[in-house]
Amino acid sequence: MKLELGYIYIKDIQFGETSKVENGIIYVNKDELKSIILEDQNLKSVEFDLAKPGESVRITPVKDVIEPRVKVEGPGGIFPGMLSKVETVGSGKTNVLKGAAVVTTGKIVGFQEGIIDMTGPGAEYTPFSKLNNLVMICEPIDGLKQPEHEKALRFAGYKAAAYLGELAKNITPDETETFETLSVTEGMKAYPELPRVAYVLMLQTQGLLHDTYVYGVDAKRIISTLIYPTEIMDGAIVSGNCVSACDKNTTYHHLNNPVIHDLFEQHGKTLNFVGVIITNENVYLADKERSSNWSSKLAEFLGVDGVIISQEGFGNPDTDLIMNCKKIEAKGIKTVIITDEYAGRDGSSQSLADADVSANAVVTGGNANEVINLPKLDKVIGHINYVDIIAGGFDGSLHEDGSITVELQVITGATNEMGFNKLSAR
Amino acid sequence: MVKEIERAGIPVVHMCTVVPISLTVGANRIVPTIAIPHPLGNPALTHEEEKTLRRGLVERALKALETEVTGQTVFEEK
Numbered sequence: 001m002k003l004e005l006g007y008i009y010i011k012d013i014q015f016g017e018t019s020k021v022e023n024g025i026i027y028v029n030k031d032e033l034k035s036i037i038l039e040d041q042n043l044k045s046v047e048f049d050l051a052k053p054g055e056s057v058r059i060t061p062v063k064d065v066i067e068p069r070v071k072v073e074g075p076g077g078i079f080p081g082m083l084s085k086v087e088t089v090g091s092g093k094t095n096v097l098k099g100a101a102v103v104t105t106g107k108i109v110g111f112q113e114g115i116i117d118m119t120g121p122g123a124e125y126t127p128f129s130k131l132n133n134l135v136m137i138c139e140p141i142d143g144l145k146q147p148e149h150e151k152a153l154r155f156a157g158y159k160a161a162a163y164l165g166e167l168a169k170n171i172t173p174d175e176t177e178t179f180e181t182l183s184v185t186e187g188m189k190a191y192p193e194l195p196r197v198a199y200v201l202m203l204q205t206q207g208l209l210h211d212t213y214v215y216g217v218d219a220k221r222i223i224s225t226l227i228y229p230t231e232i233m234d235g236a237i238v239s240g241n242c243v244s245a246c247d248k249n250t251t252y253h254h255l256n257n258p259v260i261h262d263l264f265e266q267h268g269k270t271l272n273f274v275g276v277i278i279t280n281e282n283v284y285l286a287d288k289e290r291s292s293n294w295s296s297k298l299a300e301f302l303g304v305d306g307v308i309i310s311q312e313g314f315g316n317p318d319t320d321l322i323m324n325c326k327k328i329e330a331k332g333i334k335t336v337i338i339t340d341e342y343a344g345r346d347g348s349s350q351s352l353a354d355a356d357v358s359a360n361a362v363v364t365g366g367n368a369n370e371v372i373n374l375p376k377l378d379k380v381i382g383h384i385n386y387v388d389i390i391a392g393g394f395d396g397s398l399h400e401d402g403s404i405t406v407e408l409q410v411i412t413g414a415t416n417e418m419g420f421n422k423l424s425a426r
Numbered sequence: 427m428v429k430e431i432e433r434a435g436i437p438v439v440h441m442c443t444v445v446p447i448s449l450t451v452g453a454n455r456i457v458p459t460i461a462i463p464h465p466l467g468n469p470a471l472t473h474e475e476e477k478t479l480r481r482g483l484v485e486r487a488l489k490a491l492e493t494e495v496t497g498q499t500v501f502e503e504k
Contacts, residue, residue, distance in 0.1 A: 207463060283462040285443055316462050319446045354447050 001091050002180040003230035006072065006173025010099035013050055013132040021167045026100055028134060033163055037138070042152040044141045049381045051103070051133040055118045056378035059135055062114030062412045063104040063150075063242050064157045065128050065250040068097040068164035069235065078165060079235040081216025083158050090231035095168045101131045101252055102164065104157040105382040106138050108150050108209065114245035114412040115374070122374045125414040127421060128252070135381050136160060147208055154240050157251070179264050181228050181275060184302060191272040195305040198274045199229070199259055200295050200324055204241050204248060204312040205280040211240040212249075212312075214278065220287075224279035224294035229260045232276065241312070244392065246368045246414040247340045249312050253413065258420050259310055259338070274302050279324065281317040292323035300331045310338040311417045314368065318353040329358035340365035340415035345407070365415040366423070368392070368408050376402030428453045439487045439501075441465065449498055455490045456500045459483060 009024055016027030030048050037046045051057045069078050074092015077084030103116065116128045123129035138156050140149045182190060203212040205220035212219045214227070214237050227236065237254045263273040279295040282288060299307050307328050311321040318339070325335050337359055341351035347367050384398065392409025399405070408414045413421070428438045429452055440453035443465050448456045459465035466483055467476055482503075490501040 283443070284460075285445060285458065288444070316444050316447070319444050322446070354444075354450050 001228045001230055002178065003074075003090055003233060004093045004176050004178045005233060006093060006095045007098040007175045007177070008095060008168050008171050009174050010097050010132055013052065013100055013134060015048070015050070019163070019167055021097065021171060026097065026132070026134075026164060026167065028164070033160060036159055036163060037136070037156050040152050040155065042141055042144050042148055043138050043156065045139045046156065047137040049135045049137070051116070051118050051135050051381060053118060053130050053132070057118040058122075058374075058377045058380045058384070059103055059105060059116040059118075059133070060114060060380065060382045060384060061105055061107065061242075062116055062245065062382075063106060063108075063153055064239055065252040065412065066102045066104075066157050066161040067252045067255050068100055068102065068161045068168070069255065070095050070162070070165035070169045071234065072169060076234065078162055079158050079238060082155070082213060082235075082238055083162055086215055088231065089234035089236055090228045094234055095165070095171065095173060097164060097168050099132055100164065101128060101133050102157055102161045103128065103133045103135045104138065104153055105135060106153050107383060108146055108153065113209070113242045113410070115406075115410050116412050117374060117377060120375055120377065121372060122411055124423065125372070125408060125411045125421070127413055134160065134164065137382060150208060150240065154238075158238065179230050179233070181230065181273070184274065187272050187274060191268060194268070194270070194272040196274050196303065197263065197271045197306045197308065198277055198299055198302055198304045199263060200277045200279060200299070200307055200309040200328070201257070201259075202309065202311050202317070202320060202324065203237070203278060203280050204317065206283050206313075209241065209243045210313070212280075213238050213240060219278070219280045220282050222278070222280060224277060224291050224298060226298060227276050227278055229257075229264070229273070229276050232257060232260065237278070242412075244313065244368070244409050245412040246392070246409045247313055247365065247417050249416070249418060250413065253416060253418055253420055256420075258418050259308055263308070271306075274304055279320075281313065281320045283316070288320050288323060292320060292327050295324050296327035296331055299328050299333055304333055306334040306336075308336050308338065310419075314340060314342050315353055322352075322354040322356045322359060326356045326358045334361075335359075336361040336363060338363045338365070338417050338419055340417050341367045342369055343367045345369050345371050363419060365417050365419060365421065366408065368415045370408045372406060372408055372411075374404045374406065437491055439490045441483065441487055445500055449500075452498070454495055454498055455493070456498070457483065457487045457490055458500065458502065
């Protein structure tokens, strides 16, 4: 399966009379987009705002971040099984508005998650401070239940991203990049001397605001399975996931999964990137056992030499991570795990809730308990008064002068376990 | 918590869903429970069924507390 991504570099986003992309600038007709979003009868209102790199803006509580993309050639459409029909995606051509994103915010439950600062120390920790963001503030109709509210908000984000993506359908990209995955047998013939490597992508699947969807299926109901990496670039996996925002994969992370990009970078040079195994992180022990049995079985079945495993979230998913690691190692396949740490504010506590001697190659996204002071910013998009009660916030987090003291946990993507970030202790 | 209370000489039964974590942290008597968001209940059951389920779990935990163990022991449902 072969996909060409066409990057259209975006340097600014503005509201305008006609929605279009011109000379690297996205113009958005607010009224037109609003009427599309409000077709959902569960939404009462939607407001749009813009947040650009360097501005004194804090966005909170963030639900999802989505990169606008559009299918230009090949079967299917972006977000198959959600917005588009369940056609198999991942081949042909897809255009990407690189440097832009849709950010959804809104109050759904008592605990509200996720801060994106566009400037200051907080901005260093989130990749989304570097993007030109269209921020959506959606309000549900009265009396709407939480799961329906979450769904309405999630779909509003997909629709807005697809709307912006569509503007780029007929634009010639500034740059293109091609990704190809051969069949297992073709790959072995093409690269007989290279080590064969698969990627085990763990998906958080623990209920409201902790869910992930694959081709429209709630991933807590899947058995571990195989997927082409380019299907993920076309939005086959989307996020419904934002609690403890630092290590949750937004839809943007899935579309731009750095493990996949780096494995493709080395594909045919130092290794043979065979494909992706997706597995879930459920709340029942039997599910954890079954899913990790299955991911190890698939790794064995593919006959790979090595596997990279990325976790999503922390706490009980540490057990899913360790089960995947030790069961795959037990098959004689080497593993590297990517995780993050909850090692206490001084960093001296045990980092993971579970452990095993076979987990002897570990990459960390950082310590989510690290405390950070975020100064007052001029403008807040969303609701700042939730900061005292979000995961990573604490009573007294929000100071009278508008500054906040919080754990890194609150910052969207701060300790991402796909290794999305650039900060390093080195 | 489990280890600190046992260190004071009082036996402890750890009722939990993710048994592997309990084994990793070193609990000696472990009773597996239902699910992470509802360890001692099951919202899919009727109130009567749930009461039976809860009573069964508590009785199993009490039984575990009375049982001499020589190492880490998981008290599975019989």
